[in-house]
Amino acid sequence: MIPEELQQDPVVAALVARFPGVVLEAKNDLGELSIVVDAARILDVCRSLKHDEKFIRLSSVTAVDWLPREPRFDVVYHMQSIERKLWLRVKARVGGETPEIDSVFPIWRGSDWYEREVFDLFGIVFRGHPNLKRIMLPDDWQGHPLRKDFPVHGYKYSYAQEE
Amino acid sequence: MADTDTLAAPAEEIIETDGGTTRKMILNMGPQHPSTHGVLRIILELDGETITKAVPDIGFLHTGIEKQAETRTWQQVVPLTDRTDYLANLSNNLGYCLAVEKLLQIEAPPRAQFMRVMLTEVTRINSHLVWLGTSALDVGAMSVFFYTFREREEMLRMFEFFSGQRMMTSYFRIGGLALDAPRGWEKWIDKFLKVMPSRIEMLEGLLNENPIFKKRTQGVGFISLEDMLDLSVTGPMLRAAGLQVDARKDHPYSSYEKFQFDIPTRTENDVYARYLVRMEEMKQSLRIIQQARDGMPGGPYTADAPKVVLPDREKMKTQMEALIYHFKIVTEGFRVPPGESHVVIESPRGELAYYAVSDGTSKPYRVFFRTPSFGNLQALSPLFVGFPIADSIASLGSMDFVLGDTDR
Numbered sequence: 001m002i003p004e005e006l007q008q009d010p011v012v013a014a015l016v017a018r019f020p021g022v023v024l025e026a027k028n029d030l031g032e033l034s035i036v037v038d039a040a041r042i043l044d045v046c047r048s049l050k051h052d053e054k055f056i057r058l059s060s061v062t063a064v065d066w067l068p069r070e071p072r073f074d075v076v077y078h079m080q081s082i083e084r085k086l087w088l089r090v091k092a093r094v095g096g097e098t099p100e101i102d103s104v105f106p107i108w109r110g111s112d113w114y115e116r117e118v119f120d121l122f123g124i125v126f127r128g129h130p131n132l133k134r135i136m137l138p139d140d141w142q143g144h145p146l147r148k149d150f151p152v153h154g155y156k157y158s159y160a161q162e163e
Numbered sequence: 164m165a166d167t168d169t170l171a172a173p174a175e176e177i178i179e180t181d182g183g184t185t186r187k188m189i190l191n192m193g194p195q196h197p198s199t200h201g202v203l204r205i206i207l208e209l210d211g212e213t214i215t216k217a218v219p220d221i222g223f224l225h226t227g228i229e230k231q232a233e234t235r236t237w238q239q240v241v242p243l244t245d246r247t248d249y250l251a252n253l254s255n256n257l258g259y260c261l262a263v264e265k266l267l268q269i270e271a272p273p274r275a276q277f278m279r280v281m282l283t284e285v286t287r288i289n290s291h292l293v294w295l296g297t298s299a300l301d302v303g304a305m306s307v308f309f310y311t312f313r314e315r316e317e318m319l320r321m322f323e324f325f326s327g328q329r330m331m332t333s334y335f336r337i338g339g340l341a342l343d344a345p346r347g348w349e350k351w352i353d354k355f356l357k358v359m360p361s362r363i364e365m366l367e368g369l370l371n372e373n374p375i376f377k378k379r380t381q382g383v384g385f386i387s388l389e390d391m392l393d394l395s396v397t398g399p400m401l402r403a404a405g406l407q408v409d410a411r412k413d414h415p416y417s418s419y420e421k422f423q424f425d426i427p428t429r430t431e432n433d434v435y436a437r438y439l440v441r442m443e444e445m446k447q448s449l450r451i452i453q454q455a456r457d458g459m460p461g462g463p464y465t466a467d468a469p470k471v472v473l474p475d476r477e478k479m480k481t482q483m484e485a486l487i488y489h490f491k492i493v494t495e496g497f498r499v500p501p502g503e504s505h506v507v508i509e510s511p512r513g514e515l516a517y518y519a520v521s522d523g524t525s526k527p528y529r530v531f532f533r534t535p536s537f538g539n540l541q542a543l544s545p546l547f548v549g550f551p552i553a554d555s556i557a558s559l560g561s562m563d564f565v566l567g568d569t570d571r
Contacts, residue, residue, distance in 0.1 A: 030265055030504055057392055059507075060533040064520055078505060078516065078533070082392075082408060089505060110395030113541055121229075136225040136570060145230050146529075152234050 002026045009033065011053055011088060018048055032089060039075070039092035043102045046077070046090070050107050055079040055088060058104070061114035063122045067148040071095025073124055077104070094124060103129040121146040174206045177218050186210055194223050200297055201566030205543070207552070214555060217547035219540060224570040232530045236496030237263055238337055240527060245331040247532055248568035250293050253279075253286040253322075254510040256335035259530070261416055262506040262517035263337045266499050269468045273460040275339040276418040281352070281455035282325065282334065283417075284448040288359070289318045290511035291441045298438075298560025299370060302379040307369050314362050321351050338472040339465030352456045356449060363445055370438070380434035384558030386545050388432070394545070395538035398513020399444065400562065402428045403436040410509040417508075421458075422451050434561040441563075471497045496525035510535055512563055532571055536564035 006012050006026045012035060015023050022045060025036040037045045049055045059078040066072060072095040079088050094101050103126035104111045115126045116135040123144035126132055134141065143150050174191040193204035202223035208216035228247060232240045244255040257279055264270065271279070296311035319329040325344060326334035334341050370376045386396075388404040401408055409426045411419045427443035429436035465472040473492055474485035491497075499521040507516040513535030520529040539562050546558045 029502055030268075032503075032505055034503070058395055059514065059516060060395070060518070060531070060538075062518065062531040062533075064529045076518070076531075078518065082406075085413060087414075087505070087507070089503075108395070109393045110538065110541060113537065114395075134222075136222040145227055150230075152230060 006033075011035075011049075011086070014053060015045065015048065018052075019044060032087065034089040034091065036091045036093065039071075039094050039101050042075075042090075042092050043104065043107070046104045046107050049079065049088070049090070053081065054083045055081045055086075057082060058108035058110050058114075059087075061104070061111050061118060063118045063124055063146075065122060065146065065148045069095075071099070073099055073122060075101055075118065075124060099124045100127055101125075102127050103132075105129055120144070123147065177206045177220065178208050178216055187215065194220075200560075200564070203540075203564075203566055203569075205547075207547070209552070212551040212553075214547045214550060214552060217544045217555075219543045221540065221566070221569050224566050226571070228571045229530060229532065232527055234526065236525050237499055237527055238492075238496060240530060241336060242331065242333045244532070245333055246567065247534060247571050248510065248512070248515075248536070248565050249330060250290040250565055251286050251511045252330060252332050253283050253334060254290075254508065254515060255532075256333060257283055257417065258506055258508045258510070258515050258517045259519075260335045260337050261508065262504050262519040262530075263499065264466075265504040265506055266502055266519060266521055267337070267468070267471060267497075268500075269338055269466045269471060271339045271417070271466055272463050273418070274343075274462050275464045275466075277455045277459050278340055278344060278464065279335055279417050280419060280422065281452050281459075282322075284451045284455070285318055285321065285355070287448045287511045288445050289315055291445050292318075294441065294511075294560075294563045295366065295438075298557075298563070299376070301556050301560045302376060304370060304373065304376055307366060310362070310366060310369070314359070317355065317358075321355065324348070324351055336465070336472070338468050339463070343464045349456065352452065356453055356456070359449055360446070363442065363449075367442060377435065379553075379557050380438060380561075381431075382433050382435075383550070383554045384434040384437075384546055384561050385432055386542055390545055391542060394541045396513070396542045397535055397538055398509075398511075398563075399437055399440045400513070400539060400542070402426065403440045404432040405430040410507050410514060414507065416506065422454050424448075424451050434557045437561045437563075498523060498525050499527075507533075512536055512565070512568065513539060534568045534571065536566070536568035537571075540564050540569055 006028060012026050022038045022041045023035055027034050057080045059080055062076050064074040071093040075092045075094060077090040092101055103115055115129055118124050119132055120134040120136050121144055174189050178189055188209045190207045190209055192207055194202040204220040206218045207214050228243050232243055241256055244259045245252040248255050292311040292315050296308040299307040322332050323329045326332040388406060391401055405428055407426050407428050412426055424447045427440050429440055469488050474489050478485040479489045501521050501523040503520045505518045507514055515535055516533035518531040519527060522528040547555045
């Protein structure tokens with residue numbers, strides 16, 4: 001749902017006009033504009049945000065695990081328009097056995113490592129990423145630590161089991 | 164016992180060799196190469212002296228700080244932020260505290276804000292001096308290193324005086340400061356402000372017109388502004404390419420709008436320009452410190468939020484109410500209303516952002532550290548490819564990254 005006061009917001013209004021039905025939610029909490037878009041259209045939305053709305057800088061890509069909600073993950077993009085002095089948070093919800101979303105690498109090359117990090121720590125696959133490998137953890141690591149069902153202690157074995 | 168994890172893949176697996184049919188050679192640089200300032204591993208493909216491919220391999224210092232943060236109370240995360248960028252601890256403290264304060268909708272009182280600004284600027288000088296010493300050492304100017312570390316020692320002593328710790332300060336707390344500044348802090352700052360300008364001048368005298376330094380840095384390490392913006396590079400590297408961006412001016416936080424300072428920019432966009440920008444930034448920081456010291460407001464150093472800020476020791480022992488709050492904060496921690504906040508500040512290295520998500524409990528649901536080094540290091544490949552190895556060392560130093568900040 002898009003609240004009344006945000007329907008006049010230039011960024012939200014432009015997106016709604018260009019892609020009807022893609023903006024699922026919008027809110028302006030604590031002075032931060034945040035929109036939720038359809039994960040299947042993330043590439044179109046981001047391309048439009050970069051080229052038409054001048055969000056030329058992608059600040060970061062990260063994710064939040066909302067277990068047991070389904071779809072489980074929020075993929076969160078923070079972007080900045082230097083020209084318009086604006087910040088925007090775009091979220092896309094993904095879930096299922098192997099969560100997948102399109103990579104925004106063709107739009108911002110800076111998303112490269114951020115997407116690899118999200119893949120490494122959350123296990124979200126970015127379709128079309130040129131080099132989707134683990135970046136923080138060793139290649140043979142099992143599991144994805146920032147998921148809520150990954151234990152904080154006791155990966156593989158714990159000291160208690162050791163003689 | 165479980166089988167040991169492979170820590171790093173062999174270089175040949177990361178860049179495929181051609182089996183010796185051409186002159187191309189694969190070279191593994193790091194993780195212990197001294198010029199990488201930490202544990203950064205770079206796999207290079209060389210054609211003679213020229214780099215034709217460069218693949219950075221990071222993650223050696225990954226300690227899962229974001230995961231650890233989810234198991235601690237909001238307040239207990241502050242010491243964790245110290246351990247990401249270990250050269251600019253107070254900047255990290257500040258960014259995190261501002262993010263949580265935004266969620267709580269409280270604001271630090273003026274005295275705390277000024278104190279935060281003042282000490283963050285000291286941190287900036289501290290961090291830039293370490294950068295200057297080490298990167299000048301890389302290009303052969305050894306004495307600079309000794310001078311910068313002498314000045315740095317003074318600053319570390321100052322941090323110890325303020326917070327009790329030399330490096331892992333954790334001096335900023337949610338809602339204000341850990342303690343009021345100790346008696347006599349003005350003397351330390353005055354001495355610092357008196358000595359530092361001449362020291363910076365001396366360092367400039369060592370390098371600005373130094374022919375070897377100039378030869379090694381001028382025209383080296385070029386990367387276009389468009390590429391940098393595309394690759395999420397921030398901070399002094401952008402400013403050395405002529406773009407005037409600085410979070411302190413663009414969206415002021417912690418009362419930076421009350422201070423007069425300039426954002427130095429250059430247009431040459433090489434290692435030398437980045438050096439000049441950082442030197443100028445140190446002088447601007449001194450201006451800010453002077454203004455903060457002169458205009459330091461009186462009054463409390465923590466916000467009036469008894470449910471968040473630990474009560475005064477005296478009150479805790481004499482008032483029932485304060486004792487209850489103290490007990491609640493220490494045992495359970497304070498609860499933060501559900502929501503999310505994203506705070507961007509200017510760390511010495513560039514854009515530092517904290518994205519905090521709360522589900523209404525006393526522990527963070529998720530904290531994401533958008534650290535400047537991680538973004539900046541993405542520019543490594545374009546900075547390296549096409550240049551000789553010797554130049555790569557100079558441009559590596561000019562990026563000014565901290566591996567703890569990159570890997571978190």
